[in-house]
Amino acid sequence: MSSKEEFSLDNQIYNDNLVYKSDDDLKTKLNASNENSIKNANSKTNYPFPIKTRYDVKSTVSKPLHNSKGSESSTVYVKPNSNRQLKKFKNFFVNKVFTDTSYADGEYERASDAESASSESQSREQWAGQFEFLLSCIGYAVGLGTIWRFPYLCYKNGGGAFLIPYLIFLVLVGIPLFYLEFNVGQYTSQGPFMCWKMAPIFKGLGISMNTSSFYFCIYYNILIGYALYYLVLSFQSPLPWSKCDPSWASQNCTDFGDLVKCDEADVYKDPSGMCFNYTSPAKEPIGWWSMEKRSQTTKPILPSQDYYYNYILNRSPGLEDSGEIVWKLVLVLAVAWILVFFCIFKGIKSSGKVVYFTSVFPFVVLIILGINGWTLKGSEVGMLYFFKPDFLKLTEANVWFDAAVQVFFSMGTCTGGLITLSSYNKFTENTLRNTFIITLTSSITAIFSGFVVFSYIGYLAHVTDQRVEDVVSSGSGLSFIVFPFAATSIPGAPFWSVIFFVMVLTLGLDSQFATLEIVITSILDGVPRARKHKKLLIFGMCVAMFLLGLTFTTRGGSYWVELLDKFSSGWAVLMVGATECICIGWVYGYNKFRKDIGLMIGDKYANCFLSWYWAICWKFVCPILLFGLAMFSIIQYKPLQVDDYVYPEWANLIGHLMTISILSGTIGWAIYMVVDALFINKRSLKTLFTPEEDWGPLLAENRRLAVHLDNLKNLERSKSVKWCHASGYVLEC
Structure with missing residues (x-):
C-alpha cells in the first residue's frame, strides 16, 4: 500500500512517495512482533517519519508525539523508495534532531524519570x-x-x-x-x-x-x-639581593659593582686581576677588574645565589x-x-x-x-x-x-x-x-x-x-x-x-x-x-x-x-x-x-x-x-x-x-x-580485554547521540535501501 505524503524540512515542502506495509508485513519483515499495532501508518505529519519522541522544528525541546486520542502514537515504519529519499531521511534525522545546538547543550527532556535520575547522578x-x-x-x-x-x-x-x-x-x-x-x-x-x-x-x-x-x-x-x-x-x-649582605653572604659572595670601582681614576690593575688605589697608603685591594682571573683563585658567587x-x-x-x-x-x-x-x-x-x-x-x-x-x-x-x-x-x-x-x-x-x-x-x-x-x-x-x-x-x-x-x-x-x-x-x-x-x-x-x-x-x-x-x-x-x-x-x-x-x-x-x-x-x-x-x-x-x-x-x-x-x-x-x-x-x-x-x-x-577472574568470580580472561557494559559516553544525551550517529553511519555504508524505523530514541535501518 502506498500513499503520498508531504513533510516539511527547513520550511521547504517536499512531495515524496513513502511506502507503508501492513502491520503483519511489518512485524514479519522487521522482526517487530513485540511492537504495538500501527494505527497511524498513513496519517499525515510534518516529518518524513513519525517517531515516539519527536523534535519540533520550531522548538528545541523534545515533545512526545500524541495521536488524536491523546495517547502516545505507535511506531511507524517507513521505507524510502529511492536513494534520494533515503538521503533526505538521514539528513533530517541528523541536522534537525541530533545536531541542534540546544540539544548538544543538554536542553531537552529525557525519555523517562529513571533515565533523568541516572543522568543527574552523573552530571x-x-x-x-x-x-x-x-x-x-x-x-x-x-x-x-x-x-x-x-x-x-x-x-x-x-x-x-x-x-x-x-x-x-x-x-x-x-x-x-x-x-x-x-x-x-x-x-x-x-x-x-x-x-x-x-x-x-x-x-x-x-x-x-x-x-x-x-x-x-x-x-x-x-x-x-x-x-x-x-x-x-x-x-x-x-632589590635585596643586589649586594652581598654579611647577614647571609658567604665568603665568596661577590659584589660585581667592584668592577666599576676598578675603572675609576687613580686605580692600578694588577696582573692578578685585583685593583688597588694609588692614593691609599695601605695599598689594600679595592676590588677585582677581571672576574675570569679571580675565578682561578676562588669561584665568585652571585649575591642572588647566596x-x-x-x-x-x-x-x-x-x-x-x-x-x-x-x-x-x-x-x-x-x-x-x-x-x-x-x-x-x-x-x-x-x-x-x-x-x-x-x-x-x-x-x-x-x-x-x-x-x-x-x-x-x-x-x-x-x-x-x-x-x-x-x-x-x-x-x-x-x-x-x-x-x-x-x-x-x-x-x-x-x-x-x-x-x-x-x-x-x-x-x-x-x-x-x-x-x-x-x-x-x-x-x-x-x-x-x-x-x-x-x-x-x-x-x-x-x-x-x-x-x-x-x-x-x-x-x-x-x-x-x-x-x-x-x-x-x-x-x-x-x-x-x-x-x-x-x-x-x-x-x-x-x-x-x-x-x-x-x-x-x-x-x-x-x-x-x-x-x-x-x-x-x-x-x-x-x-x-x-x-x-x-x-x-x-x-x-x-x-x-x-x-x-x-x-x-x-x-x-x-x-x-x-x-x-x-x-x-x-x-x-x-x-x-x-x-x-x-x-x-x-x-x-x-x-x-x-x-x-x-x-x-x-x-x-x-x-x-x-x-x-x-x-x-x-x-x-x-x-x-x-x-x-x-x-x-x-x-x-x-x-x-x-x-x-x-x-x-x-x-x-x-x-x-586476573586473580579475580580465575579464582573469585571465575569468568573468562577474555572479559578483561573487552569493554565493560557501561563503556562509552558517560552522559545519557551523548550516549544516545552516539547510538544514533552510529546507526546512521551504518545506513550510509549500505549500498541498498533498507527498511528504517524510528522508535523512541533509537533509529534502526
Missing part, C-alpha cells in the same frame, strides 16, 4: 566556552619546565641542532599522545580513574596517573610559594641534616594553597575564569622581557650560545634522550591532565584542531622563551665579566638566581623583577590547577555522591597537601623537592604512556577508537589522511619509543646529585620506591583482575 560540569578550555590546556602544557628546562637543554645539546630531535619526537610521540588522551577524555566524559573501561585490565592506568599527579601536587606548591615571596620582596629599591640558599631557604648541608622548619616558608606555602583553593573551589567554573589571566599574562611578559632583553649589551652572545647549531652533538645518544623526555613531559601527557581537562568538553568539540593548536603553541613558546632567557644570560655574562658557561643555569636556579640578579643592573629593576615573578607565579598556578583537578576529578568520578560536597573535598585536599608539604619548608626541604621532581616523573611515567598506547591501539583496537572519534568530530576529520599516521604512532612508534626510553633511563641511571651534593643511598632508595609506586598501580590492578 558533570562543562567548560563555559571553548576558549577557557584552550587556555587551561595551554597553561597546563606551557609550565615552568618550558621556561626552566628547554633553553638549557638546547644550549647543552647542540643549540639549534637540538631542535631536530625535538621536532622529530614532537611529531612521533608528543602530538599523537596528546590527541589520544584528548579523545579518551572527551568521549568518556570521565577522568583518568574511570575512563579505561574499554579494557578493564588496564584500569590501573588511572591509579598510576593519579599517583604521579599526587606527588607533583605535594611539592610543586612550594615553588609557587618561593615565587610569592620573591614577588613581595621585589617591591623595594634596591640570598636564595642562605636567606630564603636557609639551606642545610644535606638531607642528613634537614633541620628545623623555616617559618617564613610555612607562611608562603599556606598562602599558595589558599590561593589555589579559591581559584578552583568551584571546579572549572572558577578556574576557567582565572586562566584568562594566568594563561595570557605569561605570554605578554615574555614578549616584554624579550624586547627589553634583546637591547641589552651581551644579549647577542647569549642568544648565539642558545641557537648556534652543533650538528656533531646529534651523534650522542643522550641528546636524543633529552629531546624525547622534554617533549614527553612538557606536553603533560600520561599523567592524566589532558584526559581530565578534555573530559569537561562538549561531546562534539574538534579534538584534532585543539591538539594542533595547543601542541604548536607550547613548542613555539618553548623556542621563543629560549631566546628571551639567553638574552639575559648573555647580558649577565657581560656585566659580570664571565663566560656564558659560568652563568648558565636551569631549573629553579634560573628563576631564583640568574634572572633576579640580571634584573638588579637593569634600569627600573623592581619593575622587571615584579613582572617576572608574576609570570613565574601564573605559570606555576596553571600547572597546579590542572594537576590538582586530576585527583579531584578521579575521586568525584569514583564516588559520584561526593559531588554534593565538592567544595569540602577540595578544601580537605588542599589542607592535607599543605600538611604533607611542610617537609619542604625545613632547612633541607629543597633537597626533598629535587628528589620528588626527579623520581615522580621518571621512567615509570614513560611505561604508563607505552601501556596506554597498547590498550588503545591493540586491545581495544584502533579501528574502534577511530570510529568513536568519528562520532564526536565526524568522519571527515577522523578518517582524514592523518588516520594512518595515528594508527602507526599509537600501535608501533609510541609504545616502542616510550619503552625504549624507559629502558635507556634505567640503564643510564646515576645517583641523584644537585650541584656538589650527592644524595645518600637511602634517599635514592626512597626515590626508587616512589617510581615503583607509580607503576605498581597499573601492574597491581592487572594482577588483581
Whole structure:
C-alpha cells in the first residue's frame, strides 16, 4: 500500500512517495512482533517519519508525539523508495534532531524519570566556552619546565641542532599522545580513574596517573610559594639581593659593582686581576677588574645565589641534616594553597575564569622581557650560545634522550591532565584542531622563551665579566638566581623583577590547577555522591597537601623537592604512556577508537589522511619509543646529585620506591583482575580485554547521540535501501 505524503524540512515542502506495509508485513519483515499495532501508518505529519519522541522544528525541546486520542502514537515504519529519499531521511534525522545546538547543550527532556535520575547522578560540569578550555590546556602544557628546562637543554645539546630531535619526537610521540588522551577524555566524559573501561585490565592506568599527579601536587606548591615571596620582596629599591649582605653572604659572595670601582681614576690593575688605589697608603685591594682571573683563585658567587640558599631557604648541608622548619616558608606555602583553593573551589567554573589571566599574562611578559632583553649589551652572545647549531652533538645518544623526555613531559601527557581537562568538553568539540593548536603553541613558546632567557644570560655574562658557561643555569636556579640578579643592573629593576615573578607565579598556578583537578576529578568520578560536597573535598585536599608539604619548608626541604621532581616523573611515567598506547591501539583496537572519534568530530576529520599516521604512532612508534626510553633511563641511571651534593643511598632508595609506586598501580590492578577472574568470580580472561557494559559516553544525551550517529553511519555504508524505523530514541535501518 502506498500513499503520498508531504513533510516539511527547513520550511521547504517536499512531495515524496513513502511506502507503508501492513502491520503483519511489518512485524514479519522487521522482526517487530513485540511492537504495538500501527494505527497511524498513513496519517499525515510534518516529518518524513513519525517517531515516539519527536523534535519540533520550531522548538528545541523534545515533545512526545500524541495521536488524536491523546495517547502516545505507535511506531511507524517507513521505507524510502529511492536513494534520494533515503538521503533526505538521514539528513533530517541528523541536522534537525541530533545536531541542534540546544540539544548538544543538554536542553531537552529525557525519555523517562529513571533515565533523568541516572543522568543527574552523573552530571558533570562543562567548560563555559571553548576558549577557557584552550587556555587551561595551554597553561597546563606551557609550565615552568618550558621556561626552566628547554633553553638549557638546547644550549647543552647542540643549540639549534637540538631542535631536530625535538621536532622529530614532537611529531612521533608528543602530538599523537596528546590527541589520544584528548579523545579518551572527551568521549568518556570521565577522568583518568574511570575512563579505561574499554579494557578493564588496564584500569590501573588511572591509579598510576593519579599517583604521579599526587606527588607533583605535594611539592610543586612550594615553588609557587618561593615565587610569592620573591614577588613581595621585589617591591623595594634596591632589590635585596643586589649586594652581598654579611647577614647571609658567604665568603665568596661577590659584589660585581667592584668592577666599576676598578675603572675609576687613580686605580692600578694588577696582573692578578685585583685593583688597588694609588692614593691609599695601605695599598689594600679595592676590588677585582677581571672576574675570569679571580675565578682561578676562588669561584665568585652571585649575591642572588647566596640570598636564595642562605636567606630564603636557609639551606642545610644535606638531607642528613634537614633541620628545623623555616617559618617564613610555612607562611608562603599556606598562602599558595589558599590561593589555589579559591581559584578552583568551584571546579572549572572558577578556574576557567582565572586562566584568562594566568594563561595570557605569561605570554605578554615574555614578549616584554624579550624586547627589553634583546637591547641589552651581551644579549647577542647569549642568544648565539642558545641557537648556534652543533650538528656533531646529534651523534650522542643522550641528546636524543633529552629531546624525547622534554617533549614527553612538557606536553603533560600520561599523567592524566589532558584526559581530565578534555573530559569537561562538549561531546562534539574538534579534538584534532585543539591538539594542533595547543601542541604548536607550547613548542613555539618553548623556542621563543629560549631566546628571551639567553638574552639575559648573555647580558649577565657581560656585566659580570664571565663566560656564558659560568652563568648558565636551569631549573629553579634560573628563576631564583640568574634572572633576579640580571634584573638588579637593569634600569627600573623592581619593575622587571615584579613582572617576572608574576609570570613565574601564573605559570606555576596553571600547572597546579590542572594537576590538582586530576585527583579531584578521579575521586568525584569514583564516588559520584561526593559531588554534593565538592567544595569540602577540595578544601580537605588542599589542607592535607599543605600538611604533607611542610617537609619542604625545613632547612633541607629543597633537597626533598629535587628528589620528588626527579623520581615522580621518571621512567615509570614513560611505561604508563607505552601501556596506554597498547590498550588503545591493540586491545581495544584502533579501528574502534577511530570510529568513536568519528562520532564526536565526524568522519571527515577522523578518517582524514592523518588516520594512518595515528594508527602507526599509537600501535608501533609510541609504545616502542616510550619503552625504549624507559629502558635507556634505567640503564643510564646515576645517583641523584644537585650541584656538589650527592644524595645518600637511602634517599635514592626512597626515590626508587616512589617510581615503583607509580607503576605498581597499573601492574597491581592487572594482577588483581586476573586473580579475580580465575579464582573469585571465575569468568573468562577474555572479559578483561573487552569493554565493560557501561563503556562509552558517560552522559545519557551523548550516549544516545552516539547510538544514533552510529546507526546512521551504518545506513550510509549500505549500498541498498533498507527498511528504517524510528522508535523512541533509537533509529534502526
